[in-house]
Amino acid sequence: MQSLWMGCCAAVAAIVFTASAIADQSATDDPVHAFDHAMLSIFHRGQDALTAETRPVMIIARDVTVMTEDGEASYPRDAPTYQHLKSTSHVVLGLIGAVTPWPDENTDDERWKAEFSIIINEIDVFLATLGGLGMTEGDLASQRKMLETARAFAQGALDKDQITREAVSQVINDMRPIWAENMEKSARAELNALHSAVSDARAAISEEEWTKMYVVHHGGSSVKDVNVVLLYLQRVMPEKVAAGQVLFAENAHGNDALAGYAGYVRMQRHVGAWVFGDPERMRVDLLGYEAGSILDEMIPAPPPKPTD
Template sequence: QTALGAYHQGRQTQFERTSPIIVVAGDELILRRGGADTRERYTPPLYHQLKSIAHLALGIHGAVRPSVGRPVDQALRDRLAALRSKASVVAGRLGELSLTPTQRERQRRFLETSLRFMDGVSAATTVDEAAVREYGRAVVPLLLANATDAARGQLDGLHELVQRWRSQMTPEEWQRLYVIVLGPKTPRAGNVQFEYFAYALGREAVDKRVIYAEGIVDVEGGLRLLATLIADRAAARDLFAEESRLERDFLADGAQAHLLKLFGKTGSD
Protein backbone atom coordinates (compact mmCIF):
# COMPACT_ATOMS: atom_id res chain seq x y z
CA GLN A 1 0.00 0.00 0.00
CA THR A 2 1.28 3.47 -0.86
CA ALA A 3 1.65 6.21 1.73
CA LEU A 4 -1.18 8.20 0.17
CA GLY A 5 -3.30 5.08 0.00
CA ALA A 6 -2.85 4.55 3.73
CA TYR A 7 -3.71 8.21 4.33
CA HIS A 8 -6.91 7.99 2.29
CA GLN A 9 -7.95 4.78 4.02
CA GLY A 10 -7.33 6.32 7.44
CA ARG A 11 -9.22 9.45 6.45
CA GLN A 12 -12.24 7.40 5.41
CA THR A 13 -12.17 5.34 8.61
CA GLN A 14 -12.06 8.45 10.79
CA PHE A 15 -14.85 10.07 8.80
CA GLU A 16 -17.12 7.03 9.07
CA ARG A 17 -16.88 7.36 12.85
CA THR A 18 -17.91 11.03 12.73
CA SER A 19 -21.50 11.69 13.76
CA PRO A 20 -23.62 13.79 13.74
CA ILE A 21 -23.08 16.11 10.77
CA ILE A 22 -25.37 18.79 9.36
CA VAL A 23 -24.84 20.00 5.80
CA VAL A 24 -26.49 23.28 4.77
CA ALA A 25 -27.27 22.98 1.06
CA GLY A 26 -29.30 25.95 -0.11
CA ASP A 27 -32.87 25.56 1.12
CA GLU A 28 -32.18 22.18 2.68
CA LEU A 29 -30.47 20.76 5.72
CA ILE A 30 -29.08 17.24 5.61
CA LEU A 31 -28.52 15.54 8.94
CA ARG A 32 -26.17 12.56 8.87
CA ARG A 33 -26.51 10.72 12.17
CA GLY A 34 -25.72 7.13 12.98
CA GLY A 35 -25.23 6.21 9.34
CA ALA A 36 -28.62 7.55 8.20
CA ASP A 37 -29.39 10.77 6.32
CA THR A 38 -32.41 13.02 6.94
CA ARG A 39 -33.11 15.83 4.46
CA GLU A 40 -35.59 18.65 5.09
CA ARG A 41 -36.35 22.10 3.68
CA TYR A 42 -36.40 25.02 6.08
CA THR A 43 -36.85 28.16 3.93
CA PRO A 44 -40.40 29.62 3.81
CA PRO A 45 -42.09 30.77 0.56
CA LEU A 46 -41.87 34.43 1.67
CA TYR A 47 -38.08 34.30 1.35
CA HIS A 48 -38.26 33.29 -2.30
CA GLN A 49 -41.00 35.78 -3.09
CA LEU A 50 -39.05 38.73 -1.71
CA LYS A 51 -35.78 37.51 -3.23
CA SER A 52 -37.30 37.10 -6.70
CA ILE A 53 -38.77 40.60 -6.64
CA ALA A 54 -35.50 42.11 -5.41
CA HIS A 55 -33.59 40.48 -8.29
CA LEU A 56 -35.30 42.95 -10.63
CA ALA A 57 -32.95 45.69 -9.42
CA LEU A 58 -29.91 43.59 -10.33
CA GLY A 59 -31.42 42.78 -13.72
CA ILE A 60 -32.06 46.45 -14.45
CA HIS A 61 -28.55 47.42 -13.38
CA GLY A 62 -27.03 44.63 -15.45
CA ALA A 63 -28.95 45.85 -18.48
CA VAL A 64 -28.14 49.55 -18.20
CA ARG A 65 -24.68 49.71 -16.62
CA PRO A 66 -22.71 48.68 -19.74
CA SER A 67 -24.47 51.49 -21.64
CA VAL A 68 -23.75 54.32 -19.20
CA GLY A 69 -22.59 57.34 -21.19
CA ARG A 70 -23.53 55.63 -24.45
CA PRO A 71 -26.51 56.00 -26.76
CA VAL A 72 -29.62 54.05 -25.85
CA ASP A 73 -29.90 51.50 -28.65
CA GLN A 74 -32.69 49.13 -29.61
CA ALA A 75 -30.98 46.17 -27.94
CA LEU A 76 -31.10 47.94 -24.57
CA ARG A 77 -34.71 49.00 -25.12
CA ASP A 78 -35.59 45.38 -25.89
CA ARG A 79 -33.91 44.11 -22.72
CA LEU A 80 -35.70 46.70 -20.63
CA ALA A 81 -39.00 45.90 -22.33
CA ALA A 82 -38.61 42.24 -21.37
CA LEU A 83 -37.85 43.18 -17.76
CA ARG A 84 -40.72 45.65 -17.74
CA SER A 85 -43.14 43.01 -18.94
CA LYS A 86 -42.21 40.63 -16.14
CA ALA A 87 -42.27 43.39 -13.53
CA SER A 88 -45.74 44.45 -14.66
CA VAL A 89 -47.02 40.90 -14.27
CA VAL A 90 -45.65 40.72 -10.72
CA ALA A 91 -47.13 44.12 -9.87
CA GLY A 92 -50.54 42.89 -10.96
CA ARG A 93 -50.30 39.76 -8.82
CA LEU A 94 -49.03 41.18 -5.53
CA GLY A 95 -52.40 40.44 -3.97
CA GLU A 96 -51.83 36.72 -4.54
CA LEU A 97 -48.58 36.61 -2.56
CA SER A 98 -48.40 35.80 1.15
CA LEU A 99 -47.36 39.32 2.14
CA THR A 100 -48.35 41.58 4.99
CA PRO A 101 -49.93 44.93 4.02
CA THR A 102 -46.61 46.66 4.79
CA GLN A 103 -44.66 44.21 2.64
CA ARG A 104 -47.16 44.49 -0.21
CA GLU A 105 -46.97 48.29 -0.20
CA ARG A 106 -43.18 48.09 -0.21
CA GLN A 107 -43.18 45.84 -3.28
CA ARG A 108 -45.62 48.18 -5.02
CA ARG A 109 -43.32 51.15 -4.43
CA PHE A 110 -40.27 49.22 -5.57
CA LEU A 111 -41.93 47.99 -8.76
CA GLU A 112 -43.40 51.39 -9.61
CA THR A 113 -40.01 53.07 -9.11
CA SER A 114 -38.34 50.41 -11.26
CA LEU A 115 -40.92 50.68 -14.04
CA ARG A 116 -40.61 54.46 -14.05
CA PHE A 117 -36.81 54.24 -14.27
CA MET A 118 -36.91 51.75 -17.14
CA ASP A 119 -39.37 53.94 -19.02
CA GLY A 120 -37.10 56.92 -18.51
CA VAL A 121 -34.05 55.10 -19.84
CA SER A 122 -35.95 53.79 -22.85
CA ALA A 123 -37.15 57.29 -23.71
CA ALA A 124 -33.71 58.88 -23.32
CA THR A 125 -31.00 59.21 -25.94
CA THR A 126 -28.14 58.24 -23.60
CA VAL A 127 -27.88 56.38 -20.29
CA ASP A 128 -27.14 58.90 -17.56
CA GLU A 129 -24.94 57.61 -14.73
CA ALA A 130 -26.49 60.02 -12.24
CA ALA A 131 -29.94 58.64 -13.07
CA VAL A 132 -28.73 55.08 -12.51
CA ARG A 133 -27.40 56.00 -9.09
CA GLU A 134 -30.52 57.96 -8.24
CA TYR A 135 -32.56 54.84 -9.00
CA GLY A 136 -30.29 52.83 -6.73
CA ARG A 137 -30.62 55.29 -3.85
CA ALA A 138 -34.40 55.19 -4.23
CA VAL A 139 -34.82 51.42 -4.16
CA VAL A 140 -32.04 50.25 -1.83
CA PRO A 141 -33.96 51.07 1.39
CA LEU A 142 -36.85 48.99 0.06
CA LEU A 143 -34.51 46.13 -0.86
CA LEU A 144 -32.84 46.19 2.55
CA ALA A 145 -36.25 46.03 4.23
CA ASN A 146 -37.03 43.01 2.06
CA ALA A 147 -33.71 41.47 3.05
CA THR A 148 -34.54 41.93 6.73
CA ASP A 149 -37.90 40.19 6.33
CA ALA A 150 -36.38 37.41 4.23
CA ALA A 151 -33.59 36.82 6.74
CA ARG A 152 -36.06 36.71 9.63
CA GLY A 153 -38.23 34.16 7.86
CA GLN A 154 -35.31 31.98 6.85
CA LEU A 155 -33.75 32.09 10.31
CA ASP A 156 -37.04 31.18 11.97
CA GLY A 157 -37.41 28.16 9.70
CA LEU A 158 -33.80 27.15 10.26
CA HIS A 159 -34.09 27.52 14.03
CA GLU A 160 -37.26 25.44 14.22
CA LEU A 161 -35.69 22.56 12.30
CA VAL A 162 -32.32 22.63 14.07
CA GLN A 163 -33.91 22.75 17.51
CA ARG A 164 -36.18 19.85 16.59
CA TRP A 165 -33.15 17.81 15.52
CA ARG A 166 -31.24 18.89 18.61
CA SER A 167 -34.04 17.55 20.82
CA GLN A 168 -33.39 14.12 19.28
CA MET A 169 -29.65 14.22 20.05
CA THR A 170 -27.85 13.53 23.29
CA PRO A 171 -25.90 16.43 24.83
CA GLU A 172 -22.71 14.63 23.82
CA GLU A 173 -23.82 14.47 20.19
CA TRP A 174 -24.59 18.19 20.16
CA GLN A 175 -21.15 18.97 21.57
CA ARG A 176 -19.41 17.08 18.77
CA LEU A 177 -21.76 18.13 15.93
CA TYR A 178 -20.07 19.30 12.73
CA VAL A 179 -21.81 21.75 10.39
CA ILE A 180 -20.79 22.27 6.77
CA VAL A 181 -22.26 25.31 5.02
CA LEU A 182 -22.03 25.01 1.24
CA GLY A 183 -21.79 28.17 -0.82
CA PRO A 184 -19.92 30.40 -3.28
CA LYS A 185 -17.35 32.99 -2.28
CA THR A 186 -19.35 36.21 -2.49
CA PRO A 187 -21.91 35.63 0.30
CA ARG A 188 -19.36 34.19 2.73
CA ALA A 189 -19.04 37.30 4.91
CA GLY A 190 -22.10 37.41 7.15
CA ASN A 191 -23.62 34.29 5.61
CA VAL A 192 -26.98 33.81 7.35
CA GLN A 193 -26.71 30.06 7.91
CA PHE A 194 -23.07 30.23 9.00
CA GLU A 195 -23.87 32.98 11.49
CA TYR A 196 -26.83 31.02 12.83
CA PHE A 197 -24.67 28.02 13.65
CA ALA A 198 -21.96 30.26 15.09
CA TYR A 199 -24.57 31.43 17.59
CA ALA A 200 -26.06 27.95 18.08
CA LEU A 201 -22.75 26.16 18.70
CA GLY A 202 -20.77 29.11 20.04
CA ARG A 203 -18.11 31.31 18.46
CA GLU A 204 -15.42 28.91 19.57
CA ALA A 205 -16.85 26.42 17.06
CA VAL A 206 -16.28 28.73 14.07
CA ASP A 207 -13.88 27.12 11.58
CA LYS A 208 -13.54 24.22 14.01
CA ARG A 209 -16.94 22.54 13.89
CA VAL A 210 -18.81 25.17 11.83
CA ILE A 211 -17.12 25.23 8.43
CA TYR A 212 -17.91 27.29 5.34
CA ALA A 213 -17.20 25.14 2.27
CA GLU A 214 -16.35 27.96 -0.11
CA GLY A 215 -16.86 27.14 -3.77
CA ILE A 216 -18.46 23.76 -2.99
CA VAL A 217 -22.14 23.40 -3.85
CA ASP A 218 -22.68 19.63 -3.73
CA VAL A 219 -23.24 17.66 -0.54
CA GLU A 220 -20.67 14.97 -1.28
CA GLY A 221 -18.06 17.62 -1.97
CA GLY A 222 -18.78 19.22 1.39
CA LEU A 223 -18.50 15.88 3.16
CA ARG A 224 -15.18 15.17 1.43
CA LEU A 225 -13.88 18.50 2.69
CA LEU A 226 -14.93 17.61 6.23
CA ALA A 227 -13.28 14.20 5.98
CA THR A 228 -10.04 15.88 4.90
CA LEU A 229 -10.18 18.43 7.71
CA ILE A 230 -10.76 15.76 10.35
CA ALA A 231 -7.86 13.62 9.11
CA ASP A 232 -5.48 16.53 8.56
CA ARG A 233 -6.18 18.08 11.95
CA ALA A 234 -5.48 14.78 13.68
CA ALA A 235 -2.21 14.44 11.74
CA ALA A 236 -1.24 18.04 12.48
CA ARG A 237 -1.88 17.61 16.21
CA ASP A 238 0.14 14.40 16.38
CA LEU A 239 3.00 15.37 14.07
CA PHE A 240 3.31 19.15 14.43
CA ALA A 241 1.58 19.85 17.76
CA GLU A 242 -0.37 22.51 15.82
CA GLU A 243 -3.89 21.51 14.79
CA SER A 244 -4.20 23.95 11.90
CA ARG A 245 -0.73 23.38 10.39
CA LEU A 246 -2.03 21.38 7.42
CA GLU A 247 -4.68 24.00 6.63
CA ARG A 248 -2.00 26.19 5.10
CA ASP A 249 0.51 25.31 2.42
CA PHE A 250 2.98 22.74 3.72
CA LEU A 251 5.72 24.66 1.86
CA ALA A 252 4.69 28.02 3.34
CA ASP A 253 7.42 28.44 5.96
CA GLY A 254 10.31 27.62 3.65
CA ALA A 255 8.74 29.56 0.80
CA GLN A 256 8.32 32.69 2.92
CA ALA A 257 11.98 32.65 3.92
CA HIS A 258 13.09 32.29 0.30
CA LEU A 259 10.69 34.98 -0.93
CA LEU A 260 12.20 37.42 1.56
CA LYS A 261 15.61 36.60 0.11
CA LEU A 262 14.49 36.79 -3.53
CA PHE A 263 13.01 40.24 -3.08
CA GLY A 264 15.81 41.66 -0.98
CA LYS A 265 13.93 41.75 2.30
CA THR A 266 16.55 39.84 4.27
CA GLY A 267 20.25 39.08 4.22
CA SER A 268 21.97 36.20 2.42
CA ASP A 269 22.11 32.64 3.78
Protein backbone atom coordinates (compact mmCIF):
# COMPACT_ATOMS: atom_id res chain seq x y z
CA MET A 1 0.00 0.00 0.00
CA GLN A 2 2.83 2.38 0.90
CA SER A 3 4.60 1.75 -2.41
CA LEU A 4 1.35 2.29 -4.29
CA TRP A 5 0.81 5.60 -2.45
CA MET A 6 4.37 6.72 -3.17
CA GLY A 7 3.94 5.74 -6.81
CA CYS A 8 0.75 7.80 -7.08
CA CYS A 9 2.46 10.77 -5.45
CA ALA A 10 5.37 10.47 -7.87
CA ALA A 11 2.99 10.33 -10.83
CA VAL A 12 1.11 13.40 -9.65
CA ALA A 13 4.36 15.25 -9.03
CA ALA A 14 5.55 14.36 -12.52
CA ILE A 15 2.31 15.66 -14.03
CA VAL A 16 2.51 18.91 -12.05
CA PHE A 17 6.18 19.36 -12.95
CA THR A 18 5.45 18.71 -16.62
CA ALA A 19 2.54 21.18 -16.63
CA SER A 20 4.70 23.77 -14.91
CA ALA A 21 7.53 23.21 -17.36
CA ILE A 22 5.13 23.56 -20.29
CA ALA A 23 3.78 26.81 -18.85
CA ASP A 24 7.29 28.18 -18.29
CA GLN A 25 8.30 27.14 -21.80
CA SER A 26 5.16 28.78 -23.20
CA ALA A 27 6.04 32.01 -21.43
CA THR A 28 9.59 31.82 -22.74
CA ASP A 29 8.36 31.18 -26.28
CA ASP A 30 6.07 34.23 -26.15
CA PRO A 31 8.37 37.23 -26.69
CA VAL A 32 5.64 39.73 -25.73
CA HIS A 33 5.00 38.00 -22.42
CA ALA A 34 8.72 37.57 -21.77
CA PHE A 35 9.46 41.24 -22.37
CA ASP A 36 6.49 42.38 -20.29
CA HIS A 37 7.53 40.08 -17.45
CA ALA A 38 11.13 41.35 -17.54
CA MET A 39 10.14 45.03 -17.46
CA LEU A 40 7.59 44.57 -14.67
CA SER A 41 10.09 42.54 -12.65
CA ILE A 42 12.53 45.45 -12.80
CA PHE A 43 9.73 47.84 -11.85
CA HIS A 44 8.70 45.72 -8.86
CA ARG A 45 12.29 45.40 -7.68
CA GLY A 46 12.49 49.18 -7.69
CA GLN A 47 9.23 49.38 -5.76
CA ASP A 48 10.52 46.85 -3.23
CA ALA A 49 13.69 48.91 -2.74
CA LEU A 50 11.59 52.06 -2.30
CA THR A 51 9.36 50.28 0.21
CA ALA A 52 12.39 49.14 2.22
CA GLU A 53 13.57 52.71 2.64
CA THR A 54 10.11 54.07 3.48
CA ARG A 55 10.91 54.35 7.15
CA PRO A 56 9.77 55.32 9.62
CA VAL A 57 6.14 54.47 8.98
CA MET A 58 3.25 54.51 11.46
CA ILE A 59 0.72 51.71 11.10
CA ILE A 60 -2.74 52.25 12.58
CA ALA A 61 -4.40 48.85 12.88
CA ARG A 62 -5.32 46.87 15.99
CA ASP A 63 -2.52 48.80 17.72
CA VAL A 64 -0.43 51.76 16.62
CA THR A 65 2.95 50.49 15.45
CA VAL A 66 5.96 52.54 14.42
CA MET A 67 8.33 50.71 12.07
CA THR A 68 11.84 52.13 11.78
CA GLU A 69 15.10 50.87 10.32
CA ASP A 70 15.99 49.61 13.79
CA GLY A 71 12.80 47.65 14.50
CA GLU A 72 9.21 48.12 15.66
CA ALA A 73 7.48 49.64 18.67
CA SER A 74 3.78 49.06 19.32
CA TYR A 75 1.42 51.19 21.38
CA PRO A 76 -1.80 49.53 22.59
CA ARG A 77 -5.08 50.81 21.23
CA ASP A 78 -7.40 49.03 23.64
CA ALA A 79 -11.02 50.19 23.79
CA PRO A 80 -13.18 47.48 25.37
CA THR A 81 -16.18 49.81 25.63
CA TYR A 82 -16.06 50.42 21.88
CA GLN A 83 -16.02 46.69 21.12
CA HIS A 84 -18.75 45.84 23.62
CA LEU A 85 -21.22 48.52 22.53
CA LYS A 86 -20.52 48.04 18.82
CA SER A 87 -20.98 44.28 19.02
CA THR A 88 -24.22 44.55 20.99
CA SER A 89 -25.56 47.07 18.47
CA HIS A 90 -25.04 44.53 15.70
CA VAL A 91 -28.27 42.86 16.77
CA VAL A 92 -29.95 45.36 14.43
CA LEU A 93 -27.81 44.10 11.55
CA GLY A 94 -28.78 40.55 12.44
CA LEU A 95 -32.48 41.39 12.19
CA ILE A 96 -32.01 43.15 8.86
CA GLY A 97 -29.95 40.26 7.49
CA ALA A 98 -32.62 37.77 8.52
CA VAL A 99 -35.30 39.47 6.40
CA THR A 100 -33.08 40.25 3.41
CA PRO A 101 -34.07 39.48 0.70
CA TRP A 102 -37.61 40.01 1.91
CA PRO A 103 -39.44 36.67 2.16
CA ASP A 104 -41.80 35.90 -0.70
CA GLU A 105 -45.25 35.26 0.75
CA ASN A 106 -46.06 32.86 -2.09
CA THR A 107 -43.27 30.43 -1.26
CA ASP A 108 -42.29 28.31 1.70
CA ASP A 109 -39.29 30.49 2.49
CA GLU A 110 -38.29 29.43 5.98
CA ARG A 111 -34.92 31.20 6.16
CA TRP A 112 -36.14 34.13 8.26
CA LYS A 113 -37.55 31.70 10.82
CA ALA A 114 -34.28 29.84 11.12
CA GLU A 115 -32.38 33.12 11.42
CA PHE A 116 -34.77 34.46 14.06
CA SER A 117 -34.29 31.26 16.06
CA ILE A 118 -30.51 31.80 15.91
CA ILE A 119 -30.94 35.43 17.00
CA ILE A 120 -33.04 34.36 20.01
CA ASN A 121 -30.52 31.71 21.03
CA GLU A 122 -27.54 34.04 20.64
CA ILE A 123 -29.27 36.77 22.66
CA ASP A 124 -29.99 34.28 25.47
CA VAL A 125 -26.35 33.17 25.57
CA PHE A 126 -25.06 36.75 25.40
CA LEU A 127 -27.42 38.04 28.10
CA ALA A 128 -26.09 35.40 30.47
CA THR A 129 -22.54 36.76 30.10
CA LEU A 130 -23.30 40.45 29.71
CA GLY A 131 -22.85 41.24 33.39
CA GLY A 132 -19.25 40.06 33.36
CA LEU A 133 -18.02 42.49 30.69
CA GLY A 134 -17.32 45.32 33.12
CA MET A 135 -19.91 47.74 31.74
CA THR A 136 -21.31 50.56 33.82
CA GLU A 137 -24.72 49.93 35.34
CA GLY A 138 -26.27 52.40 32.89
CA ASP A 139 -24.70 50.77 29.84
CA LEU A 140 -25.58 47.32 31.11
CA ALA A 141 -29.23 48.27 31.54
CA SER A 142 -29.36 49.84 28.06
CA GLN A 143 -27.84 46.81 26.35
CA ARG A 144 -30.21 44.45 28.11
CA LYS A 145 -33.17 46.56 27.08
CA MET A 146 -32.10 46.59 23.42
CA LEU A 147 -31.40 42.87 23.32
CA GLU A 148 -34.64 42.00 25.08
CA THR A 149 -36.57 44.21 22.67
CA ALA A 150 -35.04 42.38 19.71
CA ARG A 151 -35.67 39.01 21.34
CA ALA A 152 -39.32 39.77 22.07
CA PHE A 153 -39.86 40.86 18.47
CA ALA A 154 -38.22 37.76 17.02
CA GLN A 155 -40.11 35.43 19.34
CA GLY A 156 -43.41 37.19 18.60
CA ALA A 157 -42.87 36.86 14.86
CA LEU A 158 -42.16 33.15 15.22
CA ASP A 159 -45.21 32.65 17.41
CA LYS A 160 -47.42 34.42 14.85
CA ASP A 161 -45.60 32.75 11.95
CA GLN A 162 -45.61 36.14 10.26
CA ILE A 163 -43.49 39.24 9.78
CA THR A 164 -44.35 42.57 8.19
CA ARG A 165 -42.18 45.41 7.00
CA GLU A 166 -43.99 47.73 9.38
CA ALA A 167 -43.19 45.51 12.37
CA VAL A 168 -39.49 45.30 11.44
CA SER A 169 -39.34 49.05 11.00
CA GLN A 170 -41.04 49.59 14.34
CA VAL A 171 -38.67 47.40 16.33
CA ILE A 172 -35.67 49.14 14.75
CA ASN A 173 -37.20 52.51 15.68
CA ASP A 174 -37.73 51.23 19.22
CA MET A 175 -34.04 50.32 19.49
CA ARG A 176 -32.69 53.40 17.74
CA PRO A 177 -32.29 55.61 20.85
CA ILE A 178 -30.01 53.04 22.48
CA TRP A 179 -28.23 52.52 19.16
CA ALA A 180 -27.55 56.27 18.95
CA GLU A 181 -26.28 56.32 22.53
CA ASN A 182 -24.01 53.37 21.76
CA MET A 183 -22.61 55.14 18.70
CA GLU A 184 -21.69 58.24 20.67
CA LYS A 185 -20.03 56.25 23.46
CA SER A 186 -18.27 53.94 20.98
CA ALA A 187 -16.87 56.87 19.05
CA ARG A 188 -15.61 58.48 22.24
CA ALA A 189 -13.98 55.24 23.42
CA GLU A 190 -12.34 54.63 20.03
CA LEU A 191 -11.03 58.17 19.73
CA ASN A 192 -9.69 58.21 23.30
CA ALA A 193 -7.80 54.94 22.72
CA LEU A 194 -6.51 56.08 19.32
CA HIS A 195 -5.40 59.46 20.61
CA SER A 196 -3.58 57.90 23.54
CA ALA A 197 -1.70 55.43 21.32
CA VAL A 198 -0.82 58.00 18.64
CA SER A 199 0.31 60.51 21.26
CA ASP A 200 2.59 57.94 22.91
CA ALA A 201 4.02 56.99 19.52
CA ARG A 202 4.55 60.61 18.53
CA ALA A 203 6.35 61.38 21.78
CA ALA A 204 8.90 58.66 21.02
CA ILE A 205 9.69 60.00 17.54
CA SER A 206 12.20 62.74 16.78
CA GLU A 207 11.13 65.79 14.81
CA GLU A 208 13.25 64.67 11.86
CA GLU A 209 11.64 61.22 11.82
CA TRP A 210 8.18 62.70 12.16
CA THR A 211 8.67 64.99 9.16
CA LYS A 212 9.31 62.10 6.76
CA MET A 213 7.00 59.55 8.36
CA TYR A 214 4.08 58.04 6.44
CA VAL A 215 0.93 57.05 8.32
CA VAL A 216 -1.00 54.05 7.00
CA HIS A 217 -4.42 53.15 8.35
CA HIS A 218 -5.74 49.61 8.01
CA GLY A 219 -9.16 50.23 6.55
CA GLY A 220 -10.81 51.55 3.44
CA SER A 221 -11.73 55.16 2.94
CA SER A 222 -14.95 54.14 1.21
CA VAL A 223 -16.82 56.32 3.69
CA LYS A 224 -15.66 59.47 1.96
CA ASP A 225 -17.33 62.22 3.95
CA VAL A 226 -17.24 61.16 7.60
CA ASN A 227 -14.54 58.63 8.46
CA VAL A 228 -13.69 58.47 12.17
CA VAL A 229 -9.96 57.82 11.80
CA LEU A 230 -9.58 60.26 8.91
CA LEU A 231 -11.37 62.98 10.89
CA TYR A 232 -9.00 62.33 13.78
CA LEU A 233 -5.89 62.42 11.60
CA GLN A 234 -7.05 65.60 9.89
CA ARG A 235 -7.28 67.19 13.34
CA VAL A 236 -3.98 66.02 14.82
CA MET A 237 -1.74 65.94 11.75
CA PRO A 238 -3.28 68.18 9.06
CA GLU A 239 0.11 68.84 7.50
CA LYS A 240 0.58 65.13 6.78
CA VAL A 241 -2.90 64.78 5.30
CA ALA A 242 -2.22 67.77 3.04
CA ALA A 243 1.17 66.36 2.03
CA GLY A 244 -0.28 62.98 1.06
CA GLN A 245 1.53 61.17 3.87
CA VAL A 246 -1.69 59.72 5.33
CA LEU A 247 -2.82 56.63 3.42
CA PHE A 248 -5.73 54.17 3.67
CA ALA A 249 -4.90 50.58 2.74
CA GLU A 250 -8.19 48.76 2.28
CA ASN A 251 -6.93 45.33 1.27
CA ALA A 252 -3.59 45.14 3.09
CA HIS A 253 -3.33 42.85 6.10
CA GLY A 254 -0.43 42.77 8.54
CA ASN A 255 2.14 45.42 9.34
CA ASP A 256 4.53 44.43 6.54
CA ALA A 257 1.76 44.63 3.94
CA LEU A 258 0.59 47.99 5.30
CA ALA A 259 4.12 49.36 5.19
CA GLY A 260 4.39 47.94 1.68
CA TYR A 261 1.33 49.94 0.67
CA ALA A 262 3.22 53.13 1.48
CA GLY A 263 5.98 51.99 -0.89
CA TYR A 264 3.41 51.17 -3.57
CA VAL A 265 1.85 54.64 -3.36
CA ARG A 266 5.26 56.30 -3.45
CA MET A 267 6.19 54.29 -6.55
CA GLN A 268 2.98 55.33 -8.29
CA ARG A 269 3.80 58.94 -7.51
CA HIS A 270 7.28 58.46 -9.00
CA VAL A 271 5.70 57.20 -12.23
CA GLY A 272 3.33 60.16 -12.37
CA ALA A 273 6.12 62.64 -11.73
CA TRP A 274 8.53 61.14 -14.28
CA VAL A 275 6.04 60.67 -17.11
CA PHE A 276 3.50 63.44 -16.60
CA GLY A 277 5.15 65.91 -14.25
CA ASP A 278 2.28 65.25 -11.84
CA PRO A 279 2.85 62.91 -8.85
CA GLU A 280 -0.90 62.38 -8.49
CA ARG A 281 -1.54 61.51 -12.15
CA MET A 282 -1.68 57.76 -11.47
CA ARG A 283 -4.74 58.24 -9.29
CA VAL A 284 -6.48 58.30 -12.67
CA ASP A 285 -6.54 55.15 -14.79
CA LEU A 286 -3.64 55.38 -17.20
CA LEU A 287 -6.07 54.88 -20.10
CA GLY A 288 -8.86 56.86 -18.46
CA TYR A 289 -8.72 60.13 -20.33
CA GLU A 290 -8.22 58.43 -23.68
CA ALA A 291 -11.01 55.95 -22.94
CA GLY A 292 -13.47 58.78 -22.30
CA SER A 293 -12.82 60.30 -25.72
CA ILE A 294 -12.99 56.93 -27.46
CA LEU A 295 -16.28 56.09 -25.76
CA ASP A 296 -17.70 59.38 -27.01
CA GLU A 297 -17.06 58.06 -30.52
CA MET A 298 -18.08 54.45 -29.89
CA ILE A 299 -21.31 55.06 -28.00
CA PRO A 300 -23.06 58.28 -29.07
CA ALA A 301 -25.21 59.88 -26.39
CA PRO A 302 -28.97 59.54 -26.86
CA PRO A 303 -30.99 62.71 -27.43
CA PRO A 304 -32.00 64.45 -24.21
CA LYS A 305 -35.45 63.76 -22.86
CA PRO A 306 -37.96 66.53 -23.38
CA THR A 307 -38.57 68.69 -20.34
CA ASP A 308 -41.76 70.34 -19.22
